Amino acid sequence: MDWISAVIGDALGVSADLVKKALATVLVLGGYFTLRRLVARIAGSRFEEPLTRFRVSRAARVFLMLTGGVILVRVWFKGAEGIGTWLGLLTAGIAVALQDPLENLAGWVYVVMSRPFRVGDRIQIGDHAGDVVDVRPLSFALLEIGNWVNADQSTGRVIQIPNGWVFKHSIAGYDHGFPFIWNEIAVTVTFESDWRAAKTVLEGVLAERAEKIEDADFAQPSEFLGIQYSRITPVVWVDTAPEGVRLTMRYLCRPRNRRVSGSQMWEAILDAFAKLPDVDLAYPTTRRFDHAVEGKPALREGAKPVRGAPSRE
Numbered sequence: 629m630d631w632i633s634a635v636i637g638d639a640l641g642v643s644a645d646l647v648k649k650a651l652a653t654v655l656v657l658g659g660y661f662t663l664r665r666l667v668a669r670i671a672g673s674r675f676e677e678p679l680t681r682f683r684v685s686r687a688a689r690v691f692l693m694l695t696g697g698v699i700l701v702r703v704w705f706k707g708a709e710g711i712g713t714w715l716g717l718l719t720a721g722i723a724v725a726l727q728d729p730l731e732n733l734a735g736w737v738y739v740v741m742s743r744p745f746r747v748g749d750r751i752q753i754g755d756h757a758g759d760v761v762d763v764r765p766l767s768f769a770l771l772e773i774g775n776w777v778n779a780d781q782s783t784g785r786v787i788q789i790p791n792g793w794v795f796k797h798s799i800a801g802y803d804h805g806f807p808f809i810w811n812e813i814a815v816t817v818t819f820e821s822d823w824r825a826a827k828t829v830l831e832g833v834l835a836e837r838a839e840k841i842e843d844a845d846f847a848q849p850s851e852f853l854g855i856q857y858s859r860i861t862p863v864v865w866v867d868t869a870p871e872g873v874r875l876t877m878r879y880l881c882r883p884r885n886r887r888v889s890g891s892q893m894w895e896a897i898l899d900a901f902a903k904l905p906d907v908d909l910a911y912p913t914t915r916r917f918d919h920a921v922e923g924k925p926a927l928r929e930g931a932k933p934v935r936g937a938p939s940r941e
């Protein structure tokens with residue numbers, strides 16, 4: 629390679645050493661792209677599952693990139709001696725041009741080492757939520773959920789998030805470590821309805837439709853993350869709303885099953901309420917309430933005052 633470098637250097641008017649380094653760089657880059665394609669073909673023929681092929685190809689690509697980077701550093705800075713020279717070169721690069729890229733690289737190292745999420749997890753970071761479909765040294769990709777689509781369904785958009793965001797935003801994991809989320813469905817019935825009968829029906833729907841969570845499924849992730857709940861069984865809570873009595877169904881479900889679960893619950897609720905003559909669903913409306921006719925007898929105008937209540941004159 630020395631005589632080739634000398635010939636090219638004389639023709640271009642540059643030093644042979646610079647030409648040699650440039651040729652070595654071309655060879656390293658060519659080897660990187662060739663080996664990357666070769667690994668992708670081998671992974672495609674050896675592994676049938678797409679996710680496994682993707683992970684193997686991604687790991688090989690990162691390994692080849694790091695190896696090529698080390699080789700290029702040795703090629704270009706072989707003559708630099710002493711720690712002071714290395715620190716000076718590194719400081720000059722960090723000063724301006726590499727601030728954001730290095731922050732993203734540091735975020736990538738954090739993601740790889742600490743594993744706050746991995747490919748396939750559903751997370752929310754900042755205002756964006758979605759399924760992690762790719763993790764690269766400078767960014768990771770989310771298959772977006774929510775936004776204009778209800779019930780955590782996919783929008784089809786892929787969002788690229790800089791890895792540096794992991795140091796600036798909280799990360800909410802839907803299924804990392806603990807594979808369930810609490811889902812709530814609020815059902816409001818009119819004040820005139822038999823809300824106790826409605827509550828009994830909703831408890832039956834939960835018993836039939838909610839996913840059965842075994843203690844073993846709950847104990848392992850809760851011990852790993854220190855999560856403790858006083859109860860994990862489905863429950864119906866009662867309170868009031870402007871339209872009527874609100875009955876809130878609360879139960880555990882898997883994050884990606886939220887919309888399917890909610891749809892099945894509502895189908896069962898509507899079928900059950902159709903059979904109850906004394907239960908009506910409430911909705912925003914305007915009504916006139918005649919206290920003298922509809923109020924409690926003891927509190928109507930002209931009735932005998934209740935003991936202890938102020939008299940009206």
